[in-house]
Every structure is written in structure tokens, then in C-alpha cells.
Amino acid sequence: MKSFAFQGLNIALTTPFDPNGRIDFNRLEEHVERYLAAGVDGFVFSSGTGMHVYLAPDESKTLIERGARIVAGRAKIIAQTSALLTSDVVDRTQFAKDAGADGVMLLPPFFEGPSTDDSVFDFYAEVSKVGLPIIGYNVPQAVGIRITPDLLRRLSELAEFRAIKDSSGDLAGQVKLIGTGVEILNGADPLVPFSLFAGCSGLIWGGANVTPRACVSIVKAAKEKRWDDVQTQWRVLEPIMSLLWQGDYGGYVPSAYAAAEITGYGSGAVRKPFRPVPAERIAALKEALGSLIEQETAR
Template sequence: MAELVGVNLAMQTPFNEDGTIDYRTFEDLVDRYIDAGVHGIVFGSGTGQHPYLTEEECNKLYELGAKRVQGRCNVICQTSALNVDEVIRRSKHAESIGANAIMVLPPYFEGPSDDDGLFEFYKEVDASIGIDIIGYNIPQATGIAVSPSLLKRLVELPNYNYIKDSAGDITTHQEFISTGANVLNGCDPTTIFAFLAGAKGAIWGAANFLPTEAVKLYNLVQSGDVSAAFTLWHKMLPSLLFIWRTEYVASVLHASKLRGFGTGRVRKPLRALSKDHAEGLRKALATLEG
């Protein structure tokens, strides 16, 4: 089992003006994020606009990303798809290029939502690969909530060793941790509380624009310096609350551009932030510079 502790950056996918992927900027960002100290990088994350990338584009990103990382941090690839055979095909490709783990959403569009159906889905994926699976609990997007009782069953599978929890319900998050599962936080505004509760780390979208601060926060909590961690947290919090309550991906990418990371562009059908939201985000980021 891979040690996916710490800050796993849910990395953006930079785009050119014409909507094509800017692979040169992508590779440069990989280096910069590793230099900032992130413990892992998730390629094809939601923040990386996975739903709007083709399978071919994902495969190329993953190949370039893994080659650029060169073992300097963990590599995680999202291999989610609606068709199970496609999930397995994508997952095998990720394993073949050296990924430490894959991240897989439940079958989120008119697929099974009962515990037995979800278990059988992950069981089939699990049997197809030999690397870690990170399940993904984000009911506000999928309409499917992973229950603590289901998680207990899932972690009995050979490779289902982690779950990313983006629901934002700290009660359920602690119930997940209590099962003995390896839990990774995915809700930006609850990160410090998840760390204190015993989460192994985070898969963190906002780390695209505050990578150094994200790593420092994790390290402060791990060292037991909770007072310093909360001092830093209160500088981070205004921007974390802002992105969580607005257009998340567009906000993260705009904030990243403002702080010198990436192009700031989204791919259709996503849209850039309105002028009012862009100004609100700029103000929310000001506390990071204090």
C-alpha cells in the first residue's frame, strides 16, 4: 500500500486560449508544486477538469506527469468514467505508467446507488489492478453518499485503501476515520479540523494557489504546533470559504493565476468568473499576503 499522507495536490490542467492543453505550463507547474513540498499530485482531478478531458488527453497528461515527477512525490490519476470497462481500461493505463494510486468516483449517473451495487462496482475495478484505489465521496456532485458501513466493506477489498471525502460533513468524516479507513479530506474549509481528527492528509484543490501554505499547515498540525497552525489557517480561510461558495474550479484557477500559477483558463462548458466574483476573490486572497 502506498503512503498517500500529507498534501496531495488536486492539480489544475492549464489551457491555451484556444482551449487546448498547455502541456509546457503543465510540466513547469509539476516542478513548482513539488518544489513547494507537496507530498503527492493528483492528475485529472476535478479541479483539473477531468469531466471535460478526453480519455486520450488524460492518458497523455498522466504519462507526461508521471515522467516529470520521476518519483519525487506520489502520483495519483483519476480514472473515473460512466462505463465500467472504460474505468478499468483507464486504470490499467495509469498503473502501467507508474501511478501509485487511482481515484475513482462511484457510477454517478443513473448507476447503482445502493451499497451492494456500489460494492460490486468497486470490487470489479479492484480485481483489475494492483495499485491503491481511492474512493471518492462527493454526494453534492454525484447524488451518491458512501456510508460508513459501506466503507467498512470496501476497505476489505485488496486495493481499496483510501477514500477522499469532499462532503464537508465533519461528523461523517470522523465516522469514516473511526472505521479504520485511510481518509483524505477533500473539503477545503474543513481541512485543519480533518487533520486534527486524524485524516491521513488531503486531496486539495486550493493547494493550486497556496501550495506552500498548504504544506506548512499540514506540517504544523503533525508537529503538534496547533496554535501556529490556526494562525496560518485564519490567513487561508477567507479564500477557502470564497472558492467553496462560488464557482469552485473557475475560482481556484483564477486565484492560481493571480498568485503566479498557471493560465487561469477553464474549458467549456465552464465559464470564467464574473467581474464581481473576481474582485471578491482578489479581496479574499489579501489575507495570504499579510
């Protein structure tokens, strides 16, 4: 992987909640320290896996501020600052900058927003004025806007636009984005080894909440170009990463929270409107995890 500020494994961190559905800030430090001990390179606070869209703006800001304070320079800090209003995105991005974030990740305009290349460019150009590195976000199946190679080249001309997180799940499309020469962060769990081999610059990985040590290990093997080891390790990781990505039983996020409980990295129950996953899903998660349960809990 290239020399890049956000290379390696950036964990799309789950947000800890108490039994009443409030953010459990008392558990946040322990939560972060566990992943630092596992060796992750960076944290995405207020991530999609951390239920960004179901956090109030002040909750998201406090999470970013406290998270950055806990990490204290020991890993990179990426703050998701996505919002519907451009002015809100600018405000959140300025807050993240003041709180010590190294960069922000943000969706293009969404929910029936403008979808032309010009409007997407104008949006990122406005946020770029804050003066903090930006990671764009390509997830067309959720947002309705696809970041094409041509648009990505144009966005890369902005002073603060550094990379795109590609969560499309389209490997052929991601290879085309990598071909632009702009930094690409894979965000689709089942594509990890293929994206690494294709030359992505790093990962923003939600499934790393579940098996951080195994995820750190496979990224290290890829960095060292030990592709036989990558293949061997992926055979163990693939069942759980594919199962999470399928999104059955209420979606990706509830399954990620449930699976992390199984491996000892739990962060409480998911917040409403999500519901806890049923017993049959827990059984399927345990089966998919297999030997990873013992590997992750033996720490």
C-alpha cells in the same frame, strides 16, 4: 497522521490550457515543478479541479502519463480514472498503472447509476482486479451516492481499496468515517484544520493550487501537532478557502483557476463550458487572499 502512502498534501492539480482551450502540454512541466518546489507530497492528475469530466479519455491518459514522467518519483502520483462505464474505468486504471501511477482515485457509479451498497462494492471490486491502490471518492452532493461507515468497512476488505476521499463537506460525517479506522483523505477545503485535528490521513486539496506554500505549511504544523500554529495559519487561509468552496460566479473550478493566476500559479483559462469569472469575482478573490498574494508570489 498515520504511516500511509498518500499522507500529507496531495494537490488536485489544475490542468493547463492554452488560449484555444487545448491542454497546454508545453507548460505542464513548469506547472508541476512549481508545486514540487512548494513542497507538495503528491499530485492528482486529471483531478476534478483539473476538469476531469471535460477532458477526452485520450487527453486524460496523456496528462497522467506525462505528469508521472515529469514527477519521476519525487512525489506520489494519483490518477483519477472515473468514467461512466466500468470497462472504461478498468481500462483507464490499467493505463495509469502502466504509466507509473502510485494509485487511482475514482468515483462510484454515477449519473443515475446503481446506488445500492452491493453495486458500489461490485464496482470497486472489479477495478481492484487491476492491482493498483484505489482511493474511493465520497461526494454525495454531486454523485448521489454516500459512502457510509458500514460500506467503507466492507470496501476496505478489498485488496486494493486503501482510502476514501471525503468531499462531502460534512465534518460530523467525516469523523464517523475516520472512526472506522480506514484511511480518510479530506477533500473539503473549509474543513482542513478540523479534519487534520480529527485524524484524517491526508488531504486531496484543490485550493492548494492557489496557495501551495501556505497549504504545505499548515499541513506540516498539524503533522507536528503545533495546533496553535495551525489555528493562526488557518485564520489567514480560511477566507479564500471558504470563498472558493461557496462556488459562486460559475463554480469552484473557475474561481480556483482565477485565484491561482493572482498568486502566480496560473494555468491558463478554464475550458468551456465554464466561463472566466467576472471582474467583481476577481476583486473578491483578491480581498480574500489578502497577505497570501505577497507570501506566495515572493518566491
